[in-house]
Amino acid sequence: MNNHWMRRQRRLGYVFIGPSMIGVLLFFLIPAAYSLGLVFTDYKFMNPKVGFVGLDNVTRMLHDKLFYLSLKNTVLFLVAVPVSIALGFVVAVILNQRIYLKKLLRALYFMPYITSGVAVAFVWMLLFQPKQGPINGFLRGIGIDHPPGWLSTTTSSMFAIDLIWIWFLMGYNMIIYLAALQEVSPELLEAAKIDGARPGQLLRKIIWPLVSPTTFLLLVTGMIMTIKTFGIIQATTQGGPGNSTTILSLYVYQNAFRYYDMGYAATISWALFIIILIITVIQWIGQKRWVHY
Amino acid sequence: MELQKRLLAGTPGRLLMTLIMLALAIVMVMPFLWMISTSLKTPTEVFKYPIEWIPAHPTWEHHLKVWTGPKSFGTYYLNSLKIALIGMAGATFLSAFAAYGFARIEFKGRNALFMLYLSMMMIPPQVLFVPKFIMFEWAGIYNTHLALILPGLFTIFGVFMLRQFFLSIPHEISESAFIDGAGHFRIFFRLILPLAKPALATLAIIDFSWQWNDYENALVFLIDERLYTIPLGLQNFILENTVDYNGMMAAASAGIIPMIVVFAIGQRYIIQGLTNSAVKG
Numbered sequence: 001m002n003n004h005w006m007r008r009q010r011r012l013g014y015v016f017i018g019p020s021m022i023g024v025l026l027f028f029l030i031p032a033a034y035s036l037g038l039v040f041t042d043y044k045f046m047n048p049k050v051g052f053v054g055l056d057n058v059t060r061m062l063h064d065k066l067f068y069l070s071l072k073n074t075v076l077f078l079v080a081v082p083v084s085i086a087l088g089f090v091v092a093v094i095l096n097q098r099i100y101l102k103k104l105l106r107a108l109y110f111m112p113y114i115t116s117g118v119a120v121a122f123v124w125m126l127l128f129q130p131k132q133g134p135i136n137g138f139l140r141g142i143g144i145d146h147p148p149g150w151l152s153t154t155t156s157s158m159f160a161i162d163l164i165w166i167w168f169l170m171g172y173n174m175i176i177y178l179a180a181l182q183e184v185s186p187e188l189l190e191a192a193k194i195d196g197a198r199p200g201q202l203l204r205k206i207i208w209p210l211v212s213p214t215t216f217l218l219l220v221t222g223m224i225m226t227i228k229t230f231g232i233i234q235a236t237t238q239g240g241p242g243n244s245t246t247i248l249s250l251y252v253y254q255n256a257f258r259y260y261d262m263g264y265a266a267t268i269s270w271a272l273f274i275i276i277l278i279i280t281v282i283q284w285i286g287q288k289r290w291v292h293y
Numbered sequence: 294m295e296l297q298k299r300l301l302a303g304t305p306g307r308l309l310m311t312l313i314m315l316a317l318a319i320v321m322v323m324p325f326l327w328m329i330s331t332s333l334k335t336p337t338e339v340f341k342y343p344i345e346w347i348p349a350h351p352t353w354e355h356h357l358k359v360w361t362g363p364k365s366f367g368t369y370y371l372n373s374l375k376i377a378l379i380g381m382a383g384a385t386f387l388s389a390f391a392a393y394g395f396a397r398i399e400f401k402g403r404n405a406l407f408m409l410y411l412s413m414m415m416i417p418p419q420v421l422f423v424p425k426f427i428m429f430e431w432a433g434i435y436n437t438h439l440a441l442i443l444p445g446l447f448t449i450f451g452v453f454m455l456r457q458f459f460l461s462i463p464h465e466i467s468e469s470a471f472i473d474g475a476g477h478f479r480i481f482f483r484l485i486l487p488l489a490k491p492a493l494a495t496l497a498i499i500d501f502s503w504q505w506n507d508y509e510n511a512l513v514f515l516i517d518e519r520l521y522t523i524p525l526g527l528q529n530f531i532l533e534n535t536v537d538y539n540g541m542m543a544a545a546s547a548g549i550i551p552m553i554v555v556f557a558i559g560q561r562y563i564i565q566g567l568t569n570s571a572v573k574g
Contacts (some may be wrong), residue, residue, distance in 0.1 A: 117506035123327070241526050
């Protein structure tokens with residue numbers, strides 16, 4: 001084993017990461033730089049004339065009512081994340097107890113996550129059907145005479161989308177919590193029990209703080225994932241009724257591929273990036289302050 | 294005595310909890326049950342209340358409609374399978390290749406490059422859609438399957454996940470191979486890849502499910518109906534048959550049931566992979 005050979009072996013590192021780095025360059029870095037450039041243009045697809053417009057797109061965005069509405073809807077959409085985390089935690093704690101059929105139950109709760117996509121969205125569209133759909137049928141059956149219009153009215157549509165999203169995300173959060181709960185030492189719980197801790201105290205004072213890194217991770221990854229999604233909304237409501245479910249990511253898509261207003265779409269997409277950046281930075285700072293390791 | 298008392302006290306509680314959780318789990322999967330049940334019903338039975346979970350007059354007619362005729366789901370299936378399988382195989386191999394470099398070779402600038410690589414996860418796909426659209430059009434791959442397959446070969450999550458796994462393999466293995474005169478290529482193919490089979494399977498299954506379910510990229514990059522993948526075919530079917538609820542649910546079943554089967558087979562791997570990359574990440 002001579003030094004020359006070892007050095008050559010070390011340089012092979014670049015060969016190994018090379019293909020993936022080319023992929024990142026072609027499908028991430030170059031497009032991202034390109035997109036940043038588009039922010040300062042009025043580029044429209046099929047229109048050969050491209051002009052430099054400075055910060056016009058940014059000004060336009062800051063005066064765009066629909067931008068603020070989609071921002072608000074994005075926040076409403078994000079509400080689904082903590083709710084699904086809380087539910088996932090509760091289910092995980094129960095499944096972690098002595099209970100029968102653990103594996104089957106885990107699989108059933110997790111199933112929505114794996115079958116994501118439009119297919120499920122269409123099923124929900126029918127389930128939520130306001131006049132004849134089974135959900136409202138059930139609600140009328142138990143005595144609610146005026147059940148919500150779900151996806152069909154501007155006041156309830158975002159709420160209905162949130163329900164679908166909670167249903168979708170819950171199983172994933174549960175799975176991750178189940179793994180985190182494995183790390184909670186049984187001796188610690190036993191000791192607390194001997195000291196007279198009630199189950200509620202055990203949960204609040206010991207288990208919840210111990211899994212806080214997991215909670216934090218789920219919160220951040222869940223929010224980033226939610227911000228990037230628009231598939232289920234495009235499939236069910238296309239942002240309607242009356243823009244009530246237009247979230248930022250969908251608004252980008254609409255500007256780009258419905259109005260072919262590429263420069264403006266790029267601008268909004270960078271606003272989206274800034275939001276993700278803020279969440280990530282909060283993660284870095286917050287991790288130290290709120291999370292107990 | 295004490296043990297017996299605890300067992301007697303525990304079992305009914307345990308049974309009750311199981312039943313409650315089972316009931317809730319059934320609520321969770323109810324949309325799937327309703328979908329399958331509806332796809333086998335006649336139109337008049339769709340919105341009958343109370344719900345008839347087992348159709349009184351089951352019919353395969355709607356499934357036949359989905360699978361035959363000029364816009365058969367057969368084409369969409371083949372397209373989706375082609376894209377998902379090539380993407381899965383390519384992404385799994387390339388991820389392993391890069392992960393090996395990041396985890397087991399110490400070269401200059403490695404950590405900086407890895408940080409750069411990971412930071413790409415922060416870029417939302419919306420930022421990339423427009424430039425990719427323009428670039429793909431220029432390169433002549435817009436509205437071809439390559440527009441989905443080529444970017445699908447690269448998954449940042451995959452590299453991240455496999456790197457975690459490779460880091461956990463003891464370094465002594467590589468060192469003794471070095472002494473025997475083996476280089477990194479031989480160590481990668483002969484030693485590490487065989488050891489990583491469970492992790493590779495995990496990534497392969499997760500990646501397959503992503504590619505199979507991918508709607509947003511297909512929506513942006515495909516326009517030709519012959520090239521449609523299942524999510525787009527499904528959307529098309531639903532736009533053209535807005536009142537055919539049974540047909541819609543038969544079509545949705547066609548999209549969902551394969552994923553349920555994949556999940557049933559690979560459940561262990563999927564759950565393990567997602568947990569490892571999240572908890573230890």
